[in-house]
Amino acid sequence: MKNRLADPKFLKTILPRYGFKFSKSLGQNFIINPSIPERIAELSGADSESLVFEVGPGAGCLSYELSLRAAKLITIELDKRLVPLLKETLVDRDNVEIVKADALKTDFKELASKAGEFEKIIFCANLPYNITSPMVAKLIEAKLFSEITLMLQKETAERICASEGSREFGAFSVFVNYFCETKKLFELKSEDFMPRPKVDSAVIQLIPRKNFNVELKDPELFRATYRSAFSQRRKTLLNSMSAGELKLDKEELLNALNAVGIDPGQRAETVSPDLYARLSNEIYKI
Template identity: 45%
Template structure:
């Protein structure tokens, strides 16, 4: 069955009375080379077990089934379950679970379905849930590799370097937890219905240890959020909501200079290591009082 063939898609969906949902961000692939390449890059063959989020018609699911020993596919839309029963009928190593990735305990799912064995995750993420879904996939600690298709702008933001226009608090959040790499772009014309933006396939390899050591991780990310919430302000001014009750602007400026940062710098220019040093310096100053 040609699960990326536009006529086959229309035929199968028509038999089941399925209609695309804009609210669920449903766009199905019509270029068979894309799911094949995602599956090949996913690590499914190496790690044997794969969790897929949002199978749609099942084109990526089928590719994963050809590489992994076991595939668990999580689909939110109940209307797609009978479609998947048909399109995945030839595979005996797949289980479709109806559920919401944002509500599921993914670590528990991996333990239940794979007995705690190593697993990878794959997804063609709807744009509207990209950030929370990626956070859930990373935070659960259950996957050796996460390969996802997202809006190209989001992929660029995740992989952005300090000082670039795309660099954001989410860049730091992801890069603190994983090595991020854009594998390839997927133009909008590779989907039906055609989305308004292009996509990219992103590979995240979760780190066993963060890239830097920091004494107070929660505080470091509070500094990051404050800095990017006031992106156009200097860090001296942006950090006021976090530490302004303890230090005046002159003290904050002196603190920045003590860790090698210009007092006039903006938060978008700081690396993860810079934020870690700054957070540790704040703790040291508190302890010295």
Template identity: 40%
Template sequence: MENLSTKDIVKKYEFRFSKSLGQNFLIDNSVLGDIVNSAEVNKEDLVIEIGPGVGTLTKELLKKAKKVCAIELDSDLIPILNEELKEFDNFELIHKDALKVDFKEIIGKEDSVKVVANLPYYVTTPIISRLLNEQYKFKSLTIMIQKEVGERIAAKPNTKEYGALSILVQYYCDIDIIRRVSPASFIPRPKVDSIVLRLSKLDSPRAEVKDKDMFFKVVRQCFNMRRKTMWNALKGLKLPGETIESAFKNAGVDQKRRGETLSIAEFARLADSICELL
């Protein structure tokens, strides 16, 4: 079968891009190769691809994976993907919103699951949050996202990029920055640079906490009011002042610090101290 480029396929089917779906298709083969290589896909892997576009990356993944299950929301892309990838018997296409898909059903009893995605800006955080918070059994998540969001994910304490998203991802994963991607690598061209990250799931979270909900509640509270001291930010938990004060003291965290200065381990100690006092 002829190996058509993304541009060729778009032209062949007279495909019209949807602004509302934030569609930008990758046309740079070197980036495509880097995504496939960094995902380290092999014949034991079920690959879940979110947002396959016209299937250029999907085709490369299909050559290496045991199976690729692609999730696509745009109805106009479904017949294109079915036609362009019909030679592969290890391909499954799900026409659905990735935020509503039952990932547990897709994964089933598979032991080696890897997620690959070129995510539009507007769904990046909700999809990553869902994949991590709902404890799906995957080994890695290789994603191409807006550079600014990627920098927030990989940010360290004491930087302006560091926030609740940094902590969420770093709590569950190791992060590798694979490469930056310029707007010229896509059609249509986005207005911003992109970045490819690989998130490798840790065997257990980076910090052991007594109550995960409380941990993330404390984190969110501190970053919702990031310019305030943690003492002021945590008033939002509606706990007695003496409880919050004791929690800071027991955790060995100065209540005058701001949330952006705390490591994951410090947030964990503080959240555990609050739990012990309730």
């Protein structure tokens, strides 16, 4: 059956009834291509044994598809205008819980604990673009989800999934790719949304790692290490890191770089996440 919640004619009928107008500040763009939420839900890993979390459900088109597959869906919406609308559009889905909250302040572990026992807990959402980076970091740091499937701005998706040596590879790439396996699933065009955003989008999937090639001695030092490296990315690692937040003199830093086999003349974007982890562990000894 066609998902009417992704039908622009239906949306133009129901949204005014709730006094809803799209908010740029909340990054609101609703999917209007019915094949997309179905495809995302199919790729999300949602099944009859899973608890699924969603953020920014909009009118509920992805929520609906996820609820058809999941044991339970908890969808979190900040916009108070959309909560009663969602209660109408998802009224027939008795496995859906709608929570009005700020996702960046939400305790996912607490909500999951109250929801009961499930084989796995996953996250799937068309994320509001204005909260992408802090939301992705929060999801990874929660250490709760077996799969994280996200629709993002295409440029951000490419940055997250980038490999060392590429132009897109940056500090956030190091963070995400150390903790997760990353994969870009497919791309979307601006005409798939209402209103049309000025950028294209992509769907990516993150699989949090259970085992690491390099175990971190100090996660905060790891963050300081790669952030220092990218603080002046046009400079060599030795120069950018000695001027960064690590507060090391050049001789100490040079010894650490040499100890893990990194050329001090390299640029930040040429070093892999695992090598940054090894470097932070070496700096930990100082």
